[in-house]
Amino acid sequence: MENAGLSGRIRLRHLRCFVAVAQERQVGRAAARLRLTQPAVTKTLNELELLAGTKLLERGRHGARPTTAGLRFLDHAERVVRAFDTAVADLAGTPGTGRDTVRIGSLPSAASVLLPDVLTALHDLHPDVGVQVHTAPNTDLLAALRGGDVDVVIGRMSDPDTMRGLSFELLYAEALAFVVRTGHPLAGRCPTVAQICEYPLVVSGTGTVPRHHTDVLLRRHGIDLPAGTVDTIDVAVAATHVRGSDAVWVVPERVPARDITEKRLSRLPVDTVGTAEPIGVVRPAAAASSIVDDIAALLRRVAHGPADM
Incomplete structure (x- = not known):
């Protein structure tokens, strides 16, 4: 035909x-x-x-x-x-109002690190633009992007079939960190992974990249995930729980940075080499949106700002 x-x-x-x-x-x-x-x-x-x-x-x-x-x-x-x-x-839309909405998908860990400053700066650039933020695991985010349900994603690379038609721009790579509350019995010590696992753990949700690296790291030390572990992708829940308990949080290292700076949390000196993963901006390769371009530029600025120094 x-x-x-x-x-x-x-x-x-x-x-x-x-x-x-x-x-x-x-x-x-x-x-x-x-x-x-x-x-x-x-x-x-x-x-x-x-x-x-x-x-x-x-x-x-x-x-x-x-x-x-x-x-x-x-x-x-x-x-x-x-x-x-x-x-x-x-x-x-209503002609002449200049109103619009941009939909940002993000990994929960990256959202807590990058989006507060990005949203403030975006409002300064586009005060009439509304923002919808959707947090989810990476697989769901990329499916939403391909389906047109979000305009841009803060996420990770995936397999070639999934990334077909999408572009990925690296923002940073981060490894895992073991984090406890200030005053925790392990704070200020150099515990082994086995000693850490005597306390309750808080880990990323099943099926996520940080969770995979957590499982691999523990197995490297001959340890299975302990009973009583809390499994969540909700950063706010995890942080609040760890600040008020003796739980140990295994988390991408940028997520607790502010709590560590403000001395609410403390990072344990645990070797997590091999757990680093890239975080980047993912968007349709053929997209030509000035607002998405501005979001990407703001993400670069925030990612490479003081938190990265």
Whole structure:
């Protein structure tokens, strides 16, 4: 089929269904996101593949993944859907008000470190722009970015398929730290990891990169995660709990920096070499938003400011 005829028959609903399934990796989740039935999504995908004359998705019991042709098509389909949604959002706005909203997705640990100063500076630059902040694990953040649910992400690199069509700009790399309250029995000492694990631990949530490094570090010392460990991605909950208890917090090192400076918390001298991970700005490679550009510039400034010295 010639391109002209094909472009005249493929509709936005085909692209929406394809993008949703390719991003969610499952027809059921894509159907829920689109507020459609699974049979309706399946029918639309079948129509698209028939029009395209090629298989775009491998579907089976274990989910759905784009084929090689599907991956090539996905980049273009995402741009079309995102551009359409942006155009509709602009039409729905009130002309002449200058009001807008930017949606920032962030890892909880990075949000607590970077966003307070960035939001203040962003308001100075764009006082009429509203901000929505969404914190989640990295996998969810990248899916939200690809789906157009957030405009920019403070997160980590992922596998090539997930990062396709996205750009990553490094802000900094940080290792884990073992942190306790001031006055803790271990404060001011050089405890072994085994001695630390005699106290309750607070660690990052299951499936996160910091949690993976925590598990690897403990296994390096022949220790499994102790019973009674608190598992959370909520930085505020973890910090408050550690400040008021004898728990030991295993956390990316920038997160407790202010509490350490203000002597509410103390870092234990534990070797965490090999646990460093990069944090960066992730955004669509083809995006051209001045507000997102400004956010990226502010993130660079804050990341490389006094906290990094």
